[in-house]
Amino acid sequence: GEIVVSRLTKVYGNVRAVNDLSFTVTPGRVTGFLGPNGAGKTTTLRMLLNLVTPTAGQATIGGQRYADLTDPLRHVGAVLEASSAHRGRTGINHLRVICAAAGLPRSRADETLAHVGLAPAAGRKFKGYSLGMKQRLGIAAAMLGDPRVLILDEPANGLDPEGIRWMRGFLKSLATEGRTVLVSSHLLSEMQLLADDVVIIAAGRLVRQGPVDQVVGSM
Numbered sequence: 500g501e502i503v504v505s506r507l508t509k510v511y512g513n514v515r516a517v518n519d520l521s522f523t524v525t526p527g528r529v530t531g532f533l534g535p536n537g538a539g540k541t542t543t544l545r546m547l548l549n550l551v552t553p554t555a556g557q558a559t560i561g562g563q564r565y566a567d568l569t570d571p572l573r574h575v576g577a578v579l580e581a582s583s584a585h586r587g588r589t590g591i592n593h594l595r596v597i598c599a600a601a602g603l604p605r606s607r608a609d610e611t612l613a614h615v616g617l618a619p620a621a622g623r624k625f626k627g628y629s630l631g632m633k634q635r636l637g638i639a640a641a642m643l644g645d646p647r648v649l650i651l652d653e654p655a656n657g658l659d660p661e662g663i664r665w666m667r668g669f670l671k672s673l674a675t676e677g678r679t680v681l682v683s684s685h686l687l688s689e690m691q692l693l694a695d696d697v698v699i700i701a702a703g704r705l706v707r708q709g710p711v712d713q714v715v716g717s718m
């Protein structure tokens with residue numbers, strides 16, 4: 500599913516959080532969404548996911564608006580903020596609860612937990628998880644429906660170098676499987692590690708889009 504953002508605008512009072520923004524995100528690549536804090540990244544990602552209503556413009560995923568997807572969890576996975584779970588719940592039970600609510604087979608919880616490398620911590624309680632483990636659990640939750648598109652908002656925030664290396668390998672493997680991966684960050688150094696392509700915004704507007712090496716090399 501290609502993501503197409505077309506002339507998206509979001510106005511809050513007198514703030515243009517997102518201002519006539521257009522870009523596309525290609526399947527099979529990890530696309531970084533880079534901009535300083537307050538640039539409009541979260542607002543854009545939330546408009547993609549139908550969590551914020553655009554003032555103008557539209558966004559589609561695989562040619563459809565998120566609101567029109569018949570089975571959104573199987574199309575699009577989202578990792579939106581420092582992921583949380585009930586403190587006293589184990590990692591595996593957290594995923595099983597989501598599977599049950601979403602009508603997904605219970606076996607998806609085990610498969611997905613293993614996929615993010617958390618099988619050894621399956622029976623440990625969430626409150627004992629490190630930040631990196633919490634992020635992996637959030638990613639696992641987003642992947643339960645085996646979506647073709649994964650959208651992550653600042654997933655590397657606060658991770659140590661080992662956590663970022665893991666994130667890079669994981670996201671690249673998803674892209675290699677032909678999935679669409681859109682990952683935001685306010686750090687250029689993180690984008691250089693994580694992304695193949697980059698979309699740069701500032702003050703709600705597109706600054707540049709292209710392969711990360713070319714775009715960064717020309718800055």
Ligand code: ADP
Nearest residue numbers: 511514516534535536537538539540541542543
């Ligand atoms: P980023 O994710 O790049 O840090 P955001 O999308 O969170 O940027 O914010 C963009 C701008 O919009 C900021 O000025 C922010 O304060 C403002 N903003 C975001 N959400 C809201 C909201 N719900 N109400 C009012 N202002 C908002």
Ligand code: ADP
Nearest residue numbers: 509510511512542545546549550551552553554
């Ligand atoms: P909308 O329903 O227009 O899509 P949101 O769901 O993004 O807006 O935001 C709902 C409310 O949350 C906003 O009206 C605002 O009061 C508050 N809010 C959320 N984030 C921010 C922010 N960064 N700055 C100011 N207010 C915010």
